[in-house]
Amino acid sequence: MTGTVIKNTGSSYLVRTESGEDLNCKIKGNFRLKGIRTTNPVAVGDHVTVSLPDGDTGYITAIAPRRNYIIRKASNLSKQAHILAANLDQVCLVVTLFHPTTSTTFIDRFLATAEAYRVPAVIVINKIDLLEDDPDAMEYLNAASYLYESIGYPVVKVSAKTGEGLETLRENLRGKTTLFSGNSGVGKSTLINDLIPGLQLATASISSTHDTGMHTTTFSEMFDLPDMDEPSAIIDTPGVKGFGTLEFDRHEVSHFFPEIFKTGAECRYSDCTHTHEPGCAVREAVDDHRISESRYASYLSILEDSEEDKYRKGY
Ligand SMILES: Nc1nc2c(ncn2[C@@H]2O[C@H](COP(=O)(O)OP(=O)(O)OP(=O)(O)O)[C@@H](O)[C@H]2O)c(=O)[nH]1
Numbered sequence: 001m002t003g004t005v006i007k008n009t010g011s012s013y014l015v016r017t018e019s020g021e022d023l024n025c026k027i028k029g030n031f032r033l034k035g036i037r038t039t040n041p042v043a044v045g046d047h048v049t050v051s052l053p054d055g056d057t058g059y060i061t062a063i064a065p066r067r068n069y070i071i072r073k074a075s076n077l078s079k080q081a082h083i084l085a086a087n088l089d090q091v092c093l094v095v096t097l098f099h100p101t102t103s104t105t106f107i108d109r110f111l112a113t114a115e116a117y118r119v120p121a122v123i124v125i126n127k128i129d130l131l132e133d134d135p136d137a138m139e140y141l142n143a144a145s146y147l148y149e150s151i152g153y154p155v156v157k158v159s160a161k162t163g164e165g166l167e168t169l170r171e172n173l174r175g176k177t178t179l180f181s182g183n184s185g186v187g188k189s190t191l192i193n194d195l196i197p198g199l200q201l202a203t204a205s206i207s208s209t210h211d212t213g214m215h216t217t218t219f220s221e222m223f224d225l226p227d228m229d230e231p232s233a234i235i236d237t238p239g240v241k242g243f244g245t246l247e248f249d250r251h252e253v254s255h256f257f258p259e260i261f262k263t264g265a266e267c268r269y270s271d272c273t274h275t276h277e278p279g280c281a282v283r284e285a286v287d288d289h290r291i292s293e294s295r296y297a298s299y300l301s302i303l304e305d306s307e308e309d310k311y312r313k314g315y
């Protein structure tokens, strides 16, 4: 039989079969990705074939080719990677403008990484209830949404606390499998609990009143969204802030900033890095406010990292 991996606990996998049954499974065979050493050969979102020889534990015997997958380095020092999820329709970055402030550099790095993986990204701005009485904050909120929407990223403004915007968010999730990501404290767990009543993921407000040493798992898990007219699911990645840093090739960085890439076609030199070259259409667009200064700053910071990588590697 076939099914979808909905949870990965390290030693075993939970597979939801086509008949809707959840089966605990182990792996049979070698499914390592070629060229990358991964800690988990099978990932949440994988479509798998399962055999059930003794009626209790299932064995994953085959994985269908992945449409896409997102990996994260297991640690900075190790060469091992962890597959966070496979077969995604989109990724959703939950951010807050205040309490805490998600930096534009973080947002732009996340978006660039999503571009590199060719997975569409949606930005969810949470905690808008905190901004309502503050005109300056509202202005900043509107400017931020306008900026990212004009580049082509959908922006959904929500309050997990009051429920404002949740219907619009559900619309954006309909019929899709969406990976949720976000810095600690932005309200990702609260939001997921709102979307899936009864789930009760641990949130900061719960864990602080209970056992503070509570262990939060770092494994991804897929949940079906209830009351949707098409199958829709989200993948929670606890403890995962971004996707980790991809090692961008410096010539490729601009490919992952859609507006910079587009404008870069008009630069005098085809290999323009948009840093110092004469006749650079990108720098001109930044000066004219057609490209945002914060986006350009994020581009430069990723470019700088890729130069450092180059230096470290010694070529
Ligand atoms: N005012 C307000 N507070 C919120 C909102 N959403 C979440 N919070 C609060 O923000 C805090 C963090 O929420 P969590 O859901 O635990 O945040 P998280 O992103 O899951 O953080 P981690 O569990 O650390 O990954 C909690 O105290 C929530 O009650 C919101 O829309 N408005």
Ligand SMILES: [Zn+2]
Pocket: 264, 267, 268, 272, 273, 274, 275, 277, 279, 280, 281, 282, 283
């Ligand atoms: Zn240029």
